[in-house]
Amino acid sequence: MRVSFIIGYGVPKFSILLRPHGSCYLCRPMCSSSTSALTTSQKPRTSLFLRPPTHSATLSDLQKWQNWAKNLASSVGSTFVDLDNGPDSTLLRRELKWLVEDVTEDGSISAEQQRNIRLRVSLEELYKLWKQRIEERRPFQYIVGCEHWRDLVLCVEEGVLIPRPETEKLVDLVADVVSDNQGLREGLWADMGTGTGAIAIGIGMILRSYGRIIATDLSPLAVGVATFNVQRHGLQDVIEIRQGSWFEPLKDVEGKLAGIVSNPPYIPSDHISGLQAEVGRHEPKMALDGGVNGMNDLLHLCKGAASMLKPGGFLAFETNGEKQCKHLVEYMETNAGGIFCDVNLVPDFAGVHRFVTAFHK
Amino acid sequence: MVSVWKSFSVNLFGLLRVGTSNGVARLALPSSHPILSIRVRGEGSSKSTWSQQQLRDNRGSFFHIWCSKYGSISSTDTYVNGGDGDYRGKRYLELTDQELMRQCQLDTFKSSGPGGQHRNKRESAVRLKHLPTGIIAQAAEDRSQHMNRESALARLRTLLALKVRNTVDLDAYSPPKELLQILPAKSTIRGSDCGPQIGPKNPKFILGMQALLDLIFAVGGSISEAAKFLGLSTGALSRLILSDDSLRMVVNELRISKGLKPLK
Numbered sequence: 001m002r003v004s005f006i007i008g009y010g011v012p013k014f015s016i017l018l019r020p021h022g023s024c025y026l027c028r029p030m031c032s033s034s035t036s037a038l039t040t041s042q043k044p045r046t047s048l049f050l051r052p053p054t055h056s057a058t059l060s061d062l063q064k065w066q067n068w069a070k071n072l073a074s075s076v077g078s079t080f081v082d083l084d085n086g087p088d089s090t091l092l093r094r095e096l097k098w099l100v101e102d103v104t105e106d107g108s109i110s111a112e113q114q115r116n117i118r119l120r121v122s123l124e125e126l127y128k129l130w131k132q133r134i135e136e137r138r139p140f141q142y143i144v145g146c147e148h149w150r151d152l153v154l155c156v157e158e159g160v161l162i163p164r165p166e167t168e169k170l171v172d173l174v175a176d177v178v179s180d181n182q183g184l185r186e187g188l189w190a191d192m193g194t195g196t197g198a199i200a201i202g203i204g205m206i207l208r209s210y211g212r213i214i215a216t217d218l219s220p221l222a223v224g225v226a227t228f229n230v231q232r233h234g235l236q237d238v239i240e241i242r243q244g245s246w247f248e249p250l251k252d253v254e255g256k257l258a259g260i261v262s263n264p265p266y267i268p269s270d271h272i273s274g275l276q277a278e279v280g281r282h283e284p285k286m287a288l289d290g291g292v293n294g295m296n297d298l299l300h301l302c303k304g305a306a307s308m309l310k311p312g313g314f315l316a317f318e319t320n321g322e323k324q325c326k327h328l329v330e331y332m333e334t335n336a337g338g339i340f341c342d343v344n345l346v347p348d349f350a351g352v353h354r355f356v357t358a359f360h361k
Numbered sequence: 362m363v364s365v366w367k368s369f370s371v372n373l374f375g376l377l378r379v380g381t382s383n384g385v386a387r388l389a390l391p392s393s394h395p396i397l398s399i400r401v402r403g404e405g406s407s408k409s410t411w412s413q414q415q416l417r418d419n420r421g422s423f424f425h426i427w428c429s430k431y432g433s434i435s436s437t438d439t440y441v442n443g444g445d446g447d448y449r450g451k452r453y454l455e456l457t458d459q460e461l462m463r464q465c466q467l468d469t470f471k472s473s474g475p476g477g478q479h480r481n482k483r484e485s486a487v488r489l490k491h492l493p494t495g496i497i498a499q500a501a502e503d504r505s506q507h508m509n510r511e512s513a514l515a516r517l518r519t520l521l522a523l524k525v526r527n528t529v530d531l532d533a534y535s536p537p538k539e540l541l542q543i544l545p546a547k548s549t550i551r552g553s554d555c556g557p558q559i560g561p562k563n564p565k566f567i568l569g570m571q572a573l574l575d576l577i578f579a580v581g582g583s584i585s586e587a588a589k590f591l592g593l594s595t596g597a598l599s600r601l602i603l604s605d606d607s608l609r610m611v612v613n614e615l616r617i618s619k620g621l622k623p624l625k
């Protein structure tokens with residue numbers, strides 16, 4: 001029922017077929033798990049901002065809704081902050097402004113406007129959506145069906161992880177290493193566990209016509225959303241989406257990757273139940289749960305990277321913070337058979353040691 | 362006079378106030394997008410410079426730009442000198458985004474807790490400190506970290522135009538092209554080769570605005586004097602100044618400091 005309103009809107013057309021690419025690696029017959037993406041990926045629902053403004057409401061009715069929504073946001077006070085470090089009224093009111101931005105044609109409601117305002121969802125739905133935001137703690141990004149990330153607007157929906165601002169930096173790290181390394185810039189990259197396709201698209205914008213990227217995910221929902229986002233950004237010739245578990249869909253490119261980038265699930269299992277409601281109740285566990293100490297996938301990827309990367313290849317992983325970073329660095333320096341060099345810890349914008357980067361010798 | 366920064370920033374939405382306390386000049390100006398507040402701090406100020414806590418206190422309002430300066434300028438003089446007639450101030454504005462960014466220290470909001478996959482919360486405030494001048498620009502209202510950085514950079518450019526003064530030789534004065542371009546067509550010294558008048562919404566406006574402020578400062582805040590140099594009537598120049606909130610604020614602040622009446 002919750003998503004019933006989206007049915008009936010045409011999803012912008014995109015071809016599910018993945019075209020073969022100019023790159024020699026990608027011209028090879030794809031392994032079976034990658035072709036399964038073609039059949040199992042699903043069309044995402046349409047983000048509010050992409051819908052046609054086929055609804056309308058009078059200025060006064062819309063203002064009435066806005067006041068109601070503001071009051072509801074204000075009534076939250078610091079309840080959610082105290083409960084689980086969730087959003088406060090200030091943040092919720094800011095989200096409300098963004099919601100108005102996405103559903104109105106002009107991006108705002110102002111008294112100078114005509115008495116009838118064209119909307120991308122009905123007024124009734126607006127009430128329902130804001131109630132879901134406050135009462136069910138449904139994440140704002142799932143309400144509007146998108147997230148602004150770097151200079152991109154990425155479509156996102158339930159079942160697919162909302163890209164985080166911290167992760168924006170992974171793209172900068174790649175931009176840095178390719179800026180003075182032609183071999184890496186023109187090589188083949190992999191974004192493992194791509195979700196919305198955020199990292200792959202960010203890197204794709206940088207590599208453009210030079211390199212190629214394979215973005216993988218086990219979740220068919222993620223594959224559907226990532227495929228859509230890649231198409232929407234016109235990067236279908238740069239990014240290929242493959243479905244499957246970690247390295248399994250990449251057997252044909254073993255030892256050939258110029259770079260591997262990943263933000264795999266890294267939350268320790270016993271933290272999941274205590275997460276902020278927006279995350280714990282609404283985002284997919286498969287995208288968050290990294291096993292007992294949160295390191296299962298990170299270690300698996302790290303081990304696999306040794307044989308997937310070509311000599312000189314680059315590696316960048318996002319982690320849960322300092323503890324995981326150190327663990328990973330230690331693994332790379334002592335247990336990985338001397339395969340990695342220049343192992344580096346990189347902080348995120350908040351100063352938390354978030355990323356580990358390294359090169360294959 | 363406002364003593365608590367927090368209430369200051371929130372309460373002044375849409376209002377205009379100018380005041381000084383503790384050698385700290387503060388001004389808040391309503392701007393088109395959507396509120397701009399500027400704090401200018403003199404070197405001798407007893408309070409520490411920008412702190413995380415202030416940012417945290419202020420994240421509720423739309424955005425803030427803090428201006429501070431260092432160097433041997435007295436605490437009542439809130440302007441940074443762009444250099445002894447070498448037009449350094451102008452050159453900052455001519456830098457590319459990347460070059461300007463290289464002159465800046467980038468700070469971002471320090472969130473508490475683990476962040477990353479744990480959180481769904483946008484604490485994506487960005488603070489840029491322009492090291493050569495000490496001018497600080499911040500943005501917090503955009504929807505992504507990256508875009509906040511871009512906004513902060515755009516604001517830094519505006520602040521550089523507003524705050525960095527170049528010396529003007531009035532005896533040999535001839536307005537630079539960027540200034541001519543923001544003047545109304547009726548200016549008698551503005552040739553037709555200047556093209557249509559550039560308005561405040563155009564990114565090129567700030568270059569002209571900086572040159573205009575250089576002139577107005579050189580003539581001690583007198584609009585009629587400045588107007589003569591620009592081939593405009595006093596009224597026409599006033600209207601131009603009033604067309605941009607931040608320009609008006611800075612001119613009025615200067616006029617008040619010189620005992621002149623603010624423009625309305």
Ligand SMILES: C[S@@+](CC[C@H](N)C(=O)[O-])C[C@H]1O[C@@H](n2cnc3c(N)ncnc32)[C@H](O)[C@@H]1O
Pocket residue numbers: 161162163164167192193194195196197198199216217218219222244245246262263264265266286287288478
């Ligand atoms: C933390 S999310 C990151 C999503 C995206 N890269 C981002 O940064 O926004 C982890 C992703 O890994 C995917 N994933 C989980 N287990 C996987 C597996 N065994 N193989 C491939 N992908 C997997 C999840 O579906 C999810 O999309």
